[in-house]
Amino acid sequence: MSITVRYFASLSEVLNKSEEKLETTTALDIKEVWNQLNPDKIMPNNTLVAINMAYVEMGQTVQIDDELAFFPPVTGGAL
């Protein structure tokens, strides 16, 4: 049983990874997931978080089998 964790754009470059799994038998909160997978990295202040491809607040709980994504502010569209 696991949580899938994804990283995008500059965050993926800084961490040097784009996807990993965290084995867990219980739901976890987002910061716990980050800290277990990135124990020596502070999450950037402006990091956005999505669970199962929908934006969530940082206080949200991550369920087993969820896809959790961390990414920097988005910059699509035209300048």
Add this chain to the structure above:
Amino acid sequence: MSITVRYFASLSEVLNKSEEKLETTTALDIKEVWNQLNPDKIMPNNTLVAINMAYVEMGQTVQIDDELAFFPPVTGGAL
């Protein structure tokens, strides 16, 4: 020596004319031109006026050789 007078759209239909000339040897004001050419018709309240293809106020003087136009409110573009 004359002033060219033009009428457009519904105003042209009501008056049953689209262009005429008013012979004159002096400048006239807009209302005088209308009254000389249309003695039995009251100018509709919302009539717009242009001299030489530029909007003017009703108080403006019309010079010899000017083109004076009367027309109803405009309705171009999309609804």
Add this chain to the structure above:
Amino acid sequence: MKIKIIEAELNPWQEMEHYQANMTTLSGKFGATNIFVGTMRDFNEGDVVTSMTLEHYSGMTEKQLAKIIEKTEQQYAILDVLLIHRVGLLLPNQPIVLIAVWAVHRGDAFDACRNIMEALKSSAPFWKKENLIEGSRWVTKNTQGYQT
């Protein structure tokens, strides 16, 4: 900047493709294009409209549209404008007007395009006559762009 008054059918997408292909000096310089296309509907004020006749004041129309665009260029940071308006007989679903504005930033493109459209409606000498199933009527009410 280009202003065209045409009697032939208007294909906005071909006009855009053609005009932009010739905008070589602006290549890479604009980030935003806002385009408005007004299209003839087959209904208005509860009635079926079968066709429409668009009269205009040839000569003054072009002068007035140029004035509108010049004023808009003073107000917003825009790079180019294309404006095409049809006159004559129009059928439902046919485009009436195309306004395209190129700018570095999107805010200027949106604002300027809307501004040109509102100014056109309130001051360019065009008049619409709607042909209904029975008879015809001059359009007299100019709807506000800001209504919903």
Add this chain to the structure above:
Amino acid sequence: MKIKIIEAELNPWQEMEHYQANMTTLSGKFGATNIFVGTMRDFNEGDVVTSMTLEHYSGMTEKQLAKIIEKTEQQYAILDVLLIHRVGLLLPNQPIVLIAVWAVHRGDAFDACRNIMEALKSSAPFWKKENLIEGSRWVTKNTQGYQT
């Protein structure tokens, strides 16, 4: 309503022509179309930009764009929306995004198109990386649409 994320080059005018040709049920029903095209510039913040790489979160992007459009449809009286966004490698002067909104009235078309564009910029998971003459950089500043 249609949302497309594409890697191939985007020709907004061909897309518009094709999409509108197939909007047969709306024929004669819409009076206003507002279209926004965002295009890649060859400069940004004082530097020459030679190309750009657009990353996105495949799956979430489509979901988020659909949410934006649904919310906009609740807010404005609009009839249809076409939204196409490129990802992958882009060159200067290539279109990045096309947003087209059809409505009965122009006010709704303008407002809804702009609203979708602003929401896209602030919440759709796309990220731009600019390739400069030397090196590359992630774009971090998202310009406001209302600046001049």
